[in-house]
Amino acid sequence: MKVGATLTMPVVSGNKVWGLVACHHSSAKMINFNERLHFKFLTKFFANQIQINKSDELLRIIRASSLIRGELINQIIEDWSIPKGLSIHKYTLNDLTESEGAAICIGDKITLIGQCPSEEQIASITKRIKEITNDDYYATNSFVADCEEAKAFQKIASGIMCVFISEERKDSLLLFKPEVNESIYWAGKPQNKSSKDSNVRLSPRKSFESWQQQQEGIATLWKANEVAVIKEFQKNIMHFVTQKYDKIKLLNNKLKDAYKELETFSYSVSHDLRAPLRGIDGFSQIIKEDYYDALDDFGKSSIETIISSVHKMNNLIDDILSYSGLDKKKIQYQKIAMQEIFEQEIDLLSVNFPKSQITIETPLPEAYGDPSVILLLVRNLLDNALKYSSKEIHPKVKVGVVDNHTYYIQDNGVGFDEKQGENIFKVFNRLTNDNFKGSGIGLSIAKRVVDKHKGKIWAKSEKGEGATFYFNLNQKDE
Numbered sequence: 001m002k003v004g005a006t007l008t009m010p011v012v013s014g015n016k017v018w019g020l021v022a023c024h025h026s027s028a029k030m031i032n033f034n035e036r037l038h039f040k041f042l043t044k045f046f047a048n049q050i051q052i053n054k055s056d057e058l059l060r061i062i063r064a065s066s067l068i069r070g071e072l073i074n075q076i077i078e079d080w081s082i083p084k085g086l087s088i089h090k091y092t093l094n095d096l097t098e099s100e101g102a103a104i105c106i107g108d109k110i111t112l113i114g115q116c117p118s119e120e121q122i123a124s125i126t127k128r129i130k131e132i133t134n135d136d137y138y139a140t141n142s143f144v145a146d147c148e149e150a151k152a153f154q155k156i157a158s159g160i161m162c163v164f165i166s167e168e169r170k171d172s173l174l175l176f177k178p179e180v181n182e183s184i185y186w187a188g189k190p191q192n193k194s195s196k197d198s199n200v201r202l203s204p205r206k207s208f209e210s211w212q213q214q215q216e217g218i219a220t221l222w223k224a225n226e227v228a229v230i231k232e233f234q235k236n237i238m239h240f241v242t243q244k245y246d247k248i249k250l251l252n253n254k255l256k257d258a259y260k261e262l263e264t265f266s267y268s269v270s271h272d273l274r275a276p277l278r279g280i281d282g283f284s285q286i287i288k289e290d291y292y293d294a295l296d297d298f299g300k301s302s303i304e305t306i307i308s309s310v311h312k313m314n315n316l317i318d319d320i321l322s323y324s325g326l327d328k329k330k331i332q333y334q335k336i337a338m339q340e341i342f343e344q345e346i347d348l349l350s351v352n353f354p355k356s357q358i359t360i361e362t363p364l365p366e367a368y369g370d371p372s373v374i375l376l377l378v379r380n381l382l383d384n385a386l387k388y389s390s391k392e393i394h395p396k397v398k399v400g401v402v403d404n405h406t407y408y409i410q411d412n413g414v415g416f417d418e419k420q421g422e423n424i425f426k427v428f429n430r431l432t433n434d435n436f437k438g439s440g441i442g443l444s445i446a447k448r449v450v451d452k453h454k455g456k457i458w459a460k461s462e463k464g465e466g467a468t469f470y471f472n473l474n475q476k477d478e
Contacts, residue, residue: 005029007036009043013050021046058225065229068095073236082165082237083111086173093173096233097226101156101176116176117153124149126172129162136164137231141177144217151217155179159219161226163234166241173237175230177219281310331370331452338364338378338407341371342399345378353386353395361400364407369453369473377449380442381409381469389413389466405472412466424459446471 004027011018021043031039068091076085083104086093092113093102101114103122110119117125128147129138139161143150150157159177164170284306292300339360346358367374382397389395389411398410416424425447446469450457454474461467 002026007031007039009039011043011047011050013047013054018047018050061225062229065096065225069229069233069236072096072233073240076237076240082106082171082240083109087111087113093175096229097161097175097222098220099159099161099175099177101178103174103176105172105174107171114176115156115178117157121153122174125157125160125174126162129160130169136169136234138162139222139227141219141221142217154217158217159222161222161230163230165234165237171241173230173234177222179217180215180220277310277313281307284310331373333368333370336367336369336371336374338367338374341374341378342382345375345382348379349382349386353390357386357389357395358382358397358399361398364399364401365404367405367407367473373449373452374473377446377471380446381471384442384446384469385409385411385413385467387413388415402470406470407472408468408470410466410468415461415463415465415467417463418459418461425457 003024005025006022008020008022010020021039023039071091072086072093072095075089075091076082079085079088083106086102086104093104094100094114099114101112101116103113103116104111105122105126110122112119112122116122125143125147128149132138132146139159140146141159143158143160144154156178157176158179161175162172164172284303287295288303288307292303295303342360342364346355346360349358382399385397386395389397391414392412394412396412399408400410401407425443447457450471450473455472457469457471459467459469
């Protein structure tokens with residue numbers, strides 16, 4: 001068809017040319033002003049419809065994101081934990097954007113969701129972002145451009161968005177978009193746009209042949225709505241962190257008040273209770289020494305019971321003071337010869353138990369901790385093993401080590417039901433009957449000592465088959 005006249009109008013949406021509407025005529029044709037104005041109105045109307053459709057779609061996305069954002073906040077409040085609330089429920093951090101991976105960095109812990117770089121790489125990403133910008137927000141669709149080392153993980157994390165959610169930018173949320181394999185076709189390769197031969201005429205067919213360029217290390221751009229929702233979510237998280245801080249501060253103040261009350265109680269126990277006990281014990285001893293023969297069998301039995309009860313009460317006071325005093329104790333770390341500590345405590349206990357009853361299987365390795373409280377740990381575990389195996393015909397207690405850092409104390413005593421084992425370290429909580437003497441605090445003291453050293457203590461047992469207590473201490477670097 002022969003074209004004699006053309007009328008072209010651009011369709012402009014969002015200050016960008018969305019397309020062109022072109023009309024052709026076979027012969028020369030004059031279009032008057034009103035007709036051109038009507039044509040312009042139609043293209044404007046078309047452009048507005050495009051913008052309205054885009055706005056409707058964006059509004060739908062924003063509403064959906066707001067609902068998800070609300071659910072995520074509810075999940076965080078329910079768990080009272082940012083990592084759990086954003087990773088283990090119906091919605092995760094990834095649902096806020098079109099990212100395929102996310103990382104939640106809180107303190108020293110990193111929680112990963114979806115396709116992500118390794119924890120070591122994420123730590124280096126965060127460090128590099130802190131060097132690049134001082135802002136609380138960072139986003140790029142080509143992290144390789146800012147970090148050469150990013151080539152190692154560009155296939156899964158070319159695009160990165162990061163928001164910091166705490167003061168001094170210690171905690172952060174990161175979102176990852178993978179590399180997009182895309183080829184760009186150019187009209188000609190720039191290096192071939194000229195010829196070395198100055199006599200050769202430039203020709204589009206020769207100097208601008210189609211040229212394909214492969215993109216690497218580039219992800220899809222972060223959309224405006226993705227950026228907006230993440231920034232809004234950042235505000236929500238920081239508000240939650242502030243609330244959490246205020247609650248922790250309140251609990252900390254209550255804890256301080258409780259410690260003060262405990263100190264007052266400890267003082268009362270050590271002074272106000274011991275004084276009348278000394279009086280009871282003293283007068284009971286006088287009666288026993290001077291009037292014992294004049295008493296009948298019931299009187300003699302009563303005196304012995306009073307004296308025994310006073311000794312039990314004194315031991316209970318000592319244990320309570322030891323237990324409460326551990327809270328104020330600051331651990332002074334040093335190398336400990338565990339072999340010597342066990343042998344020393346065995347010698348002390350041999351006053352009431354045959355020394356041959358306890359055996360140390362292998363030479364015990366050194367540990368790292370505070371000897372003054374490790375003594376309490378060893379003493380209470382040995383005393384517990386000797387006590388609950390004392391009614392056996394041939395009582396035995398064995399001390400040893402596994403994995404070169406976990407110590408164990410094993411006895412052949414009455415044992416306990418392992419289903420109730422989690423309660424064995426609670427204060428005044430016994431899993432056996434009252435046929436065995438003790439304050440009910442010994443194992444609680446042992447656990448408190450291990451906790452102070454950031455270690456672990458546990459027990460394995462079967463009823464009637466004895467028990468084995470294991471513990472290890474946090475091996476602090478020298």
